[in-house]
Amino acid sequence: MNMQTRVKLLMAPLACILLASCAHVKEYQKSRINDSEMSLSSRKVEKNEQNFQSYREGAAGANGGKTGGGCGCN
Amino acid sequence: MRKICLTVVGLYLMMLHAFSQFTAKDTTVYQPRPLKIDEINLVSSYYKQDGNHSPVTGGIGSEKVTDIANGLDIKWVGWDQKNRKNTLTAGIGYDHHTAASQAYVSKTGASQTGGTRIYPSLNWNIENEKKGTGFGLGAYYSTEYNYKSIGLDAEFSKKTKNNGEFTARLTGYFDKVKLIYPSELIPVSTNTSASSSGDGHSKNIPSSPRYTYTASFSFEQVINKRMQVSVMTDLIAQNGYLGLPFHRVYLNSGADVVENLPNTRYKLPLGVRLNYFVGDNVILRSYYRYYTDSWGIVSHTANLEVPVKLSPFFSVSPFYRYYVQSAARYFAPYGTHTSQDQYYTSNYALSGFTSQFFGAGIRLSPPKGIFGTHLNSLEIRYGHYTQTTDLVSDVISVHLQFK
Numbered sequence: 001m002n003m004q005t006r007v008k009l010l011m012a013p014l015a016c017i018l019l020a021s022c023a024h025v026k027e028y029q030k031s032r033i034n035d036s037e038m039s040l041s042s043r044k045v046e047k048n049e050q051n052f053q054s055y056r057e058g059a060a061g062a063n064g065g066k067t068g069g070g071c072g073c074n
Numbered sequence: 075m076r077k078i079c080l081t082v083v084g085l086y087l088m089m090l091h092a093f094s095q096f097t098a099k100d101t102t103v104y105q106p107r108p109l110k111i112d113e114i115n116l117v118s119s120y121y122k123q124d125g126n127h128s129p130v131t132g133g134i135g136s137e138k139v140t141d142i143a144n145g146l147d148i149k150w151v152g153w154d155q156k157n158r159k160n161t162l163t164a165g166i167g168y169d170h171h172t173a174a175s176q177a178y179v180s181k182t183g184a185s186q187t188g189g190t191r192i193y194p195s196l197n198w199n200i201e202n203e204k205k206g207t208g209f210g211l212g213a214y215y216s217t218e219y220n221y222k223s224i225g226l227d228a229e230f231s232k233k234t235k236n237n238g239e240f241t242a243r244l245t246g247y248f249d250k251v252k253l254i255y256p257s258e259l260i261p262v263s264t265n266t267s268a269s270s271s272g273d274g275h276s277k278n279i280p281s282s283p284r285y286t287y288t289a290s291f292s293f294e295q296v297i298n299k300r301m302q303v304s305v306m307t308d309l310i311a312q313n314g315y316l317g318l319p320f321h322r323v324y325l326n327s328g329a330d331v332v333e334n335l336p337n338t339r340y341k342l343p344l345g346v347r348l349n350y351f352v353g354d355n356v357i358l359r360s361y362y363r364y365y366t367d368s369w370g371i372v373s374h375t376a377n378l379e380v381p382v383k384l385s386p387f388f389s390v391s392p393f394y395r396y397y398v399q400s401a402a403r404y405f406a407p408y409g410t411h412t413s414q415d416q417y418y419t420s421n422y423a424l425s426g427f428t429s430q431f432f433g434a435g436i437r438l439s440p441p442k443g444i445f446g447t448h449l450n451s452l453e454i455r456y457g458h459y460t461q462t463t464d465l466v467s468d469v470i471s472v473h474l475q476f477k
Contacts (some may be wrong), residue, residue, distance in 0.1 A: 008408055025298065034440065037357045043435075044453075045453045051143070054085070060310075061343035063306070067286065067288045067290075069247030072318065
């Protein structure tokens with residue numbers, strides 16, 4: 001199975017989740033969505049953890065952090 | 075005749091009345107607001123590691139490292155004449171590490187074990203809240219004793235009508251790796267007058283370039299009142315000197331050489347985040363990443379964090395991360411590579427292993443600041459990391475946010 005097929009198989013269920021009828025959420029209904037713990041980005045306090053993990057592991061990226069370059073660590 | 079005159083006068087008066095409904099001069103014209111400090115963030119971490127597979131000594135030897143990493147960023151926000159939100163963020167990072175294996179860049183163990191990295195950054199973002207579009211530029215610099223980096227990026231974002239947002243970013247890093255070889259492997263052509271560090275290196279050490287180009291795409295979507303999801307991917311291409319010149323490889327003949335890796339690498343990570351608010355006090359933050367690259371590494375990352383809100387302003391967040399990767403095709407342990415191999419490394423970061431990372435954090439963020447001060451929130455987080463390569467580390471981080 002080549003990489004292109006793997007990518008498609010991985011993205012297909014994700015696309016279904018997104019394209020399935022998302023409820024229309026009004027601004028006044030977003031009290032839980034707007035909670036700081038619900039943020040979809042990594043916490044600032046995790047930034048150095050992600051760096052250490054990218055130095056000690058082969059993988060990087062898709063998390064808002066380092067993808068390569070920028071330091072002599074990778 | 076009189077009727078005609080009265081009619082004409084009446085029409086004239088009606089016309090005058092129509093024009094008397096003038097619009098008062100608009101005194102609510104939008105005024106731009108200059109940049110003002112919106113928030114200040116300080117993040118500090120202490121990291122401690124140990125293991126037995128240092129790449130400096132060919133995949134054996136102490137991997138003892140301590141690192142103190144500090145980052146400060148200041149964010150200014152203002153609005154321009156077209157009512158667009160402008161955000162300027164200036165940051166500076168300062169890391170200091172000590173690494174036991176670094177002493178063995180010199181065969182005798184006489185090399186310095188410490189190092190410092192300084193890395194400033196500048197980002198500007200402009201957002202049109204009416205149109206739901208945003209554009210940003212960033213510049214980055216990093217300097218340490220063996221590495222210099224200049225980075226640039228540009229970003230575009232667009233919100234959809236149904237609570238979604240698409241973001242694309244292009245990033246380039248233009249780096250130089252200083253070719254500090256193990257003392258016994260310094261090329262003969264190099265002038266090898268002894269330096270003050272006692273490791274025999276020339277003062278005029280050449281550098282080799284390393285370039286990294288990344289195209290990042292992400293899409294966020296609110297699913298319902300309790301759930302939102304994002305998908306992310308980066309298309310990464312690297313070329314240049316992609317190893318480190320002081321990493322040794324011991325061949326099966328007993329001879330040692332400098333690691334040799336291909337001068338190109340393509341990486342493809344795909345990530346998904348899903349956050350769900352359970353009940354009134356518990357949140358599930360989940361993350362999965364699939365990764366593959368042209369060096370043969372395939373990995374999976376799964377992370378789950380469960381913040382529990384003990385009060386609206388105080389939460390505790392235990393977390394667990396599991397990671398598994400296959401080895402790069404150029405990796406082999408100490409004393410395994412042969413002189414026939416074109417590419418070779420004994421860096422265990424490129425080996426096959428699994429790892430686990432677990433810990434917990436606390437977050438305090440009262441609405442009027444901690445003790446009524448500008449300290450808006452405080453987070454402390456501890457994690458313990460283990461690899462099946464016997465690498466073990468601990469990290470503790472603190473984040474202070476001032477508003």
